Amino acid sequence: MTSNKLPQNNVTGRDYDIVSKALAYAITTIDNLPRRQQEGSDRDDMALLLAAMEPNRFWHDEALRTARRHMGLEPCLSPKNRLKQLNSYFGSTAKRPRRI
Numbered sequence: 001m002t003s004n005k006l007p008q009n010n011v012t013g014r015d016y017d018i019v020s021k022a023l024a025y026a027i028t029t030i031d032n033l034p035r036r037q038q039e040g041s042d043r044d045d046m047a048l049l050l051a052a053m054e055p056n057r058f059w060h061d062e063a064l065r066t067a068r069r070h071m072g073l074e075p076c077l078s079p080k081n082r083l084k085q086l087n088s089y090f091g092s093t094a095k096r097p098r099r100i
């Protein structure tokens with residue numbers, strides 16, 4: 001018999017980031033299936049999990065946006081448009097994101 005318990009420690013050092021990203025890709029994939037093939041209850045549960053893992057609405061939306069962009073479903077924004085998008089979340093105090 002297998003255990004349903006998740007490891008108590010952070011296995012990769014990025015567990016939450018990886019699971020959040022996987023949920024965003026899964027939600028995006030389900031959303032883009034033909035309506036008859038969509039698994040609505042699974043998708044809704046995944047969305048609840050993602051919202052619980054990413055309570056900051058900006059990072060929640062960013063995970064979904066990144067998944068759509070990587071799957072070719074949303075165009076990349078220019079830096080100017082990206083700054084407008086950031087300002088819509090944080091007000092006009094947002095500055096251009098730094099490159100790391």
